[in-house]
Amino acid sequence: MFMSMPTARFPSQPAEHVSRELAEILAIYERLYPARHLNFYLYEGDNPVWCEPTIIEGEFVPGPEHLSPEYLGHLACPGKDDAAPPVTIMLSVPRAPDPREASQTEPDWKPVRLLRMIYFLNPLIYEQIRHMAEMMRKWRRDRGRDMVALARGHGTPLMTGPGPQANGRPAILIGMHWLELGGAENLAFDCIGWALEAGLRVFVIAAVPSLQRLAGRLPQDADIRFIRLDRYLPHHLWPRFVERLVQGENIRLVHIHHCAPLYRALPYLRARAPWVRVIDSTHIVEYADGGYPRISGTWSNFIDTHHVISNDLIRFYQDRFHAAGKLALGRMLDRSQLAQPLVPMTMRAGKKSLHFAFVGRFYYQKRPIVLIAILRALMRWARRGGVELRATVMGEGPFRAAMCRLLRRYGLAERVEIRSARMPVFELLEEADILLLPSSNEGLALVCYEAVRHGCIPISTRVGAQDELLPEGLLLPLSPFATVRAAVRLVDRLWRDGDFLARQVAELNAAWTRLGDDPTAREVLMPVYLSAASTGQERRRA
C-alpha cells in the first residue's frame, strides 16, 4: 500500500480517526476486488454516517475537480500482479459525529410548510390530515400494486458447480436494517446471540447508514464481526461483496432482518452459492407500500423460510404470495419468561392516582402528537374526577422537541416526564397503571408483551397484530380524533367499572397463555442455526 499523504496534513481530522476509517474501508474493498489495483482518492467528509463513494472500474485520470479543497490524498493498493486491472474508489472519510448527532441523527421534526399554520392552531387536525393522506396511500397500494413473487428458475443438476470451498467454522450472515432502537432490531440482536450459541461465526451488516448506536450491544466475542457496508459500500455493489464474503468465510446461512439491499443480493447469491440457506424475519406491514413483508414476499422464491412474528403476517404472506409452505410463526417471547407468573395489574377501579406510561421511539409511527393530545384530554378528565394523574414518556427521536413544546403549551410539563430510552423499561411498567400505545402501524409491539408481564394494562390502536394480544375492549380506533375520544372513554370505564377492568385483565391473561402455546422465535430459528452449524462441520470432517 502506498499513501501519498502524511498524517500531519489532516488538521481537522484526527489521524487516529482517519486511520481507523481507512482500515475498515480497505478491508471491504480488498475483499470486493481481491486481485485488482486499488486507487483510493480520499476526501474529508462532512457526513458523519456515509462516505459517498464513487467507484470506477478501469483506468481513471483525475481532473482538477477531483483535487478539491476537501482532497485528503491518494492511496494505492497494488493488485495481484502488474496486469491486474485498476479500480478507482473516490470517497469521503466520514467525520466523527458531534454530541447532538450522537444522541439523535435526524433533525427535529417540523410540520410540513403548507400545513404549518393548521398545526399551530390545532395539532390534532394536522394529525388527522396526515392520517387521511396515509389512508389514501394505503388505498392506492391496495388498488394499484400487484404483489407477485418474482419468478425463479432453479437450474438443472447438470450445471451444478463446485460446492462450498471455504474452510473455517461455518458462519451466518445477519443483515439488519440498522443497529438502532426497534423491535426488529431486538430480534436481530437475539438472533446474533442464538447463532453464537449454535456455534456459528457471525457476520453482521446493516442496510441504512447511521451511527449504529447499538453496535455496543453486540456481544464481545471474537466470532462476531460487524462489517460497515452501510458506511462504505453503495448498495449496487452489495451482491458482489456478499457473494465474496459467503465464499470466503464459509457462510451457510443468511438471515435477513429488514435489510433491503440484502434481498437484492439474493439472485447473485443463488446463482453463485446455491447451497446457502436464506431465511428472513418480518414484523410489520406498512401502509405506504407494504414495507418489508412486501419486499420479502416479492423475493419469496429466493428465500427458504419466512419467519414471522404474528398470525397477521401469516395471513398477509398467504393471501398475497400464497407462500403457505415457507411460513414459520415464532413469537418474540421468551419461553422462560412465559413460565414465570405475571405481575398483578397495578390498576384498580376508583384509584385516586393514576400513572400512565409510553415507551417507544418518537417517530411518526408511534403518533407522538396524538399521544400528547390523549394525555391532555386525560388530564382534563382527571381534573373532573378528582384523580391525581401523571405520565412518564420514555424514548427518543425527532419528535422529542415538538412533544416538549406541546407539553409546555398545554401546561402538562410538570405532570409528564420525558425519560431517556436508556432507562430500564421494566421499572416504569411495574410502576405504571396503564401503557398508552397510539400507533399508525405496528406488528405486535414488544412493549405490550412487557406491559402485560409487568402488571401494566396496555391500551393500543387497533393496527397490525395488536388484537392477537389485546382484547377488543383495550383497542382504540386509528383515526386521531377518534383515538383521543376513545382513549378517554376507555380509561374512564376502566376506572369506574371494576367488572370491566377485571374482564380485560382476564382476557389479557388468556391471550398471554394462548400466545405462549405458539412456538417462540428461538424455538423456530435455533434448529435452523444448529443445522447450518452442523452442515458445515460435517463437510469439514468429510
Added chain:
Amino acid sequence: MSVLTGTAAIIVTFNRAAKLTKVLDALDRQVVRPEVIWVVDNASTDGTGDLVLARARQMPAIRYLRLPGNLGGAGGFHAGLKAAYAQGANYFWLSDDDAYPEPDALRVLQEEMTGFQARHGWRPAFACSRVEWTDGSLCEMNTPRPAWDWPRFLCDGSAPVLVESCSFVSVLIPRWAVKEHGLPIADYFIWFDDVEYTSRLSRSYPGIFCPRSRVVHDIASNRGVHFGQLRESDLWKYRYGTRNEASFRRREGGIAGLAGYAFRVHRQMKDADVPWRLRRRIYASILRGAGFRPGIERV
C-alpha cells in the same frame, strides 16, 4: 430438449378436503416430487384452507391460492397455471382433487416427454397419464382423444401414442407450450376447458399418452360424456359442456363445425330418447355457445 425439470403441480379443489389429503399424500410419495404444489381453492367452505395450511407445515412445497369465489375447474386451472408460470416452473402437472397418482406417475411423464423429444426430435405439447377408475378399469371420462396419426411412433409397442387432447387429470405441460398458447379459458367455468386447452396446445405438436404413468380417479361412477346418458342431476354440467364445446366448434370449424356438433348431440339424445324438456335446454346451450367467444389470455 430442455434439461430443466422444475415442476409445479397444480391441484384445483372445491369442498373435497378428505380427498385432497389423499392427493397430497400421493404427491408426497412421488419418486420425483414436484418442486412446488399449488393448491388452488375455489373458495371451499369445508375447512380445506385450514387443512392445506396445516399440511404446508410438513410439506414446504405447498403454495395455497384461495380464489375469491368458486370459479369452477376452468377458473382454477387458469389461475393456478398463471401463478405457477409467473413463479418460473419449467413443467406444470395439472390434476384434480380426487385423482391419486401412482408413485412414479410424474417421473414417467417427465421421462417420456424428454425421451420422446430425444428420440424423435419433436417436442410434445403435453404428456398425459392413463387414468383409471377405482376398480382399475379405464376411466371413461378421462380418455384422451388420439391424433389422426396416433400410431406414427408405435413400432415396437413401447413408444407413446400421439393424442390431440386429454383431460386435466394428470397432464404434464412444458413451459414453452404455455408461453406459446396462453392459458386455459377461465370463462368456460367447467367442462371442456381441458379439451379446448390441450387441443390448442396440439397446434404446435400433438401430446403423448403415457400408459406407464397411472392415476386413480376416485369418482362415484365410471361414466363417459354421452348425451344419451343425460339426467336431470347432470344437466347443469352438460349445459356448460355444450356451450363450451359449441363455442369451440364454431371457433375452429365455423358454422359447419358447429352444425356437425349440433347434429351429433341431437342424434345421441334422439337415439336414447332423452326427454324433450332436457333436450330443449341442451339446444339452448348450443345456441348460446354459438355466440360465446371468450378471449384467450396470453402469458
